Amino acid sequence: MFAIAKIAMVTASAYAIQCENLTVLRDKRPVLHALTLAVPARGVTALLGPNGAGKSTLFAALLGLITPHQGVISLFDQPWTKSLVRERVGVLLQDEGAFEAMTVREYAALFATLGGEPARATQMLANAGISARERAPLRTLSGGELRRLQLETAVAFEPSLLLLDEPTNHLDPTARRTVLTRIAALGARAAVVMATHDLAEAERIADTVLVLVQGRLVHSGSARASVASLPDHVKSRDFHGLFAHYAGAALSRDGRLDEPRSEVVS
Amino acid sequence: MLVQLRAGWVLFRARVAESVRVRSSLVFLLGLPALLMLSLSLVFAEGHPFERRRVVTDCVDPRVHQALNVLHDSLAWTLEDRAHAESSLRTTRAELWVRCDSGRRVTLVYGQRSALLAQALTTQWSAMTVRSERWTLAKGAYAQGLLPGVIAFAVLFSGLFGMGPPMLRMRRQRLLTRLTLSRLRWSTFVLSQVSARALLTTGQVLSLTCVAHVLVKSPLSVGALLAVVCVAVLGVCVFAGLGVMLAAIVQHEDILSDGIAASATPLVLLSGAFFSVESLPSWLATVARALPSTVLVEACREALEHQRVLPGLALWAIAGLMVATASTHAIAQRHTLA
Numbered sequence: 001m002f003a004i005a006k007i008a009m010v011t012a013s014a015y016a017i018q019c020e021n022l023t024v025l026r027d028k029r030p031v032l033h034a035l036t037l038a039v040p041a042r043g044v045t046a047l048l049g050p051n052g053a054g055k056s057t058l059f060a061a062l063l064g065l066i067t068p069h070q071g072v073i074s075l076f077d078q079p080w081t082k083s084l085v086r087e088r089v090g091v092l093l094q095d096e097g098a099f100e101a102m103t104v105r106e107y108a109a110l111f112a113t114l115g116g117e118p119a120r121a122t123q124m125l126a127n128a129g130i131s132a133r134e135r136a137p138l139r140t141l142s143g144g145e146l147r148r149l150q151l152e153t154a155v156a157f158e159p160s161l162l163l164l165d166e167p168t169n170h171l172d173p174t175a176r177r178t179v180l181t182r183i184a185a186l187g188a189r190a191a192v193v194m195a196t197h198d199l200a201e202a203e204r205i206a207d208t209v210l211v212l213v214q215g216r217l218v219h220s221g222s223a224r225a226s227v228a229s230l231p232d233h234v235k236s237r238d239f240h241g242l243f244a245h246y247a248g249a250a251l252s253r254d255g256r257l258d259e260p261r262s263e264v265v266s
Numbered sequence: 267m268l269v270q271l272r273a274g275w276v277l278f279r280a281r282v283a284e285s286v287r288v289r290s291s292l293v294f295l296l297g298l299p300a301l302l303m304l305s306l307s308l309v310f311a312e313g314h315p316f317e318r319r320r321v322v323t324d325c326v327d328p329r330v331h332q333a334l335n336v337l338h339d340s341l342a343w344t345l346e347d348r349a350h351a352e353s354s355l356r357t358t359r360a361e362l363w364v365r366c367d368s369g370r371r372v373t374l375v376y377g378q379r380s381a382l383l384a385q386a387l388t389t390q391w392s393a394m395t396v397r398s399e400r401w402t403l404a405k406g407a408y409a410q411g412l413l414p415g416v417i418a419f420a421v422l423f424s425g426l427f428g429m430g431p432p433m434l435r436m437r438r439q440r441l442l443t444r445l446t447l448s449r450l451r452w453s454t455f456v457l458s459q460v461s462a463r464a465l466l467t468t469g470q471v472l473s474l475t476c477v478a479h480v481l482v483k484s485p486l487s488v489g490a491l492l493a494v495v496c497v498a499v500l501g502v503c504v505f506a507g508l509g510v511m512l513a514a515i516v517q518h519e520d521i522l523s524d525g526i527a528a529s530a531t532p533l534v535l536l537s538g539a540f541f542s543v544e545s546l547p548s549w550l551a552t553v554a555r556a557l558p559s560t561v562l563v564e565a566c567r568e569a570l571e572h573q574r575v576l577p578g579l580a581l582w583a584i585a586g587l588m589v590a591t592a593s594t595h596a597i598a599q600r601h602t603l604a
Contacts, residue, residue: 063447065443065446065599086449089447091447093444096440097436098441115449
């Protein structure tokens with residue numbers, strides 16, 4: 001009965017994440033400024049921003065790794081709790097390492113066991129496309145293979161929300177495509193938030209985009225509409241131009257706004 | 267050439283800056299020599315410990331105690347049961363054994379270096395029926411006496427170095443953060459790591475004991491081996507706790523080895539492995555007896571010579587595991603994504 005009620009509640013959640021007035025300080029300086037945003041309960045949301053924009057800090061706050069100075073976080077319409085994170089949020093960290101002495105299967109089995117379904121390890125390896133390498137030590141995997149495996153470990157317990165911090169970093173174009181295809185598939189059954197610098201990635205798989213610049217949310221909206229509305233010169237590969245366009249100010253090469261303006265939250 | 271010098275200078279500065287950036291690391295780095303000197307000055311505050319002869323007795327007769335107290339300046343004595351007193355003499359931790367035999371007769375059992383002392387005491391204690399007996403030391407007796415200390419230090423360093431640095435490495439690789447976010451309990455994680463370390467240390471200790479048996483003819487039995495294995499496992503738990511706690515304080519892999527050395531120096535010097543704790547100044551002997559390293563050395567001795575495991579070590583092991591769990595949690599919490 002309780003399980004049915006829980007499923008009904010989950011189904012009813014319109015948003016996976018809701019942040020209100022979220023401010024995070026680091027060394028007494030704000031890294032996130034009164035951030036208010038919502039992430040839908042289904043689909044891929046691309047969190048775009050230059051280095052230092054606060055993408056990883058937002059993830060850290062959502063995961064409870066840092067304590068916000070002020071503001072409220074809700075997950076699936078429920079107040080944020082650590083147990084809610086552990087039960088329903090999967091995560092792929094930026095530049096995440098691995099237990100190098102483990103074999104591929106042992107690593108998959110560890111997270112499958114933690115997810116409550118040890119038998120799932122085989123499926124995880126198949127999803128990552130490395131079943132043939134199950135006895136290989138993790139240190140012998142290529143960057144793309146390891147990233148695919150880590151992505152599978154993040155979804156080992158079928159989380160309702162998946163936070164992926166720059167999942168395609170340091171990957172070659174082929175590996176990047178494979179990872180993005182998998183992320184798009186995951187977005188069909190869970191809320192996926194993917195931090196990235198890359199507009200093309202966001203355009204390819206995201207349903208929604210959130211643009212962060214200097215800890216401020218400067219744009220949010222549907223990915224397709226957002227990209228369509230961009231001037232041609234901004235659609236080019238110059239992401240500094242993109243973020244400056246949204247921030248409405250010049251952006252220096254290190255990603256800082258010359259004249260930060262008040263938040264523009266659509 | 268100039269380019270190389272400049273590049274070398276930049277690398278040198280970066281390396282120094284990296285090492286001194288964390289204040290606690292700096293304290294360990296600069297404090298280590300001072301701590302070493304402090305430990306030495308405390309241990310040898312009343313001269314070399316061997317200047318005072320160590321005597322053991324199993325006599326409960328107050329006349330014997332009074333007679334030994336008169337010589338307090340030149341000898342340190344302790345009351346031990348017969349088996350312990352004999353093993354103290356056999357492993358040269360004591361130079362003279364004042365043994366009470368039947369009929370209120372006292373026998374002074376002395377080693378090679380203590381013939382004159384025994385002779386003097388026989389004359390001085392004329393009020394009692396005293397005789398002396400020469401104890402012929404087996405070859406390798408001193409090495410046998412050192413064996414418990416050697417095993418204890420293998421365990422101590424295995425716990426300290428086998429747990430602290432790997433925790434910092436796992437933090438750097440964000441593995442601890444990843445585990446923080448999983449359903450894994452820290453106690454499970456710590457137990458798995460300590461158990462793995464304990465297994466390796468057990469192999470090391472068994473090998474040491476067997477080699478010592480072959481080389482210095484130290485007594486060996488199945489019971490002693492089992493007891494040594496138990497002591498090794500418990501000892502790793504104790505010092506794993508200390509290793510992870512230091513890692514949580516120091517935060518920096520480079521400086522952690524200094525931190526471990528700084529902590530291990532007084533622990534080793536005061537452990538009673540090389541000279542008896544009773545030879546230390548009395549207040550320092552009290553401190554030394556409370557240290558986990560002293561408990562571990564004593565536990566190794568009990569395991570090897572009497573096939574027993576000291577219960578006090580089990581309490582230290584529980585404390586060590588609790589400290590390791592709390593410290594691992596602290597290390598993981600300090601790390602953030604951004």
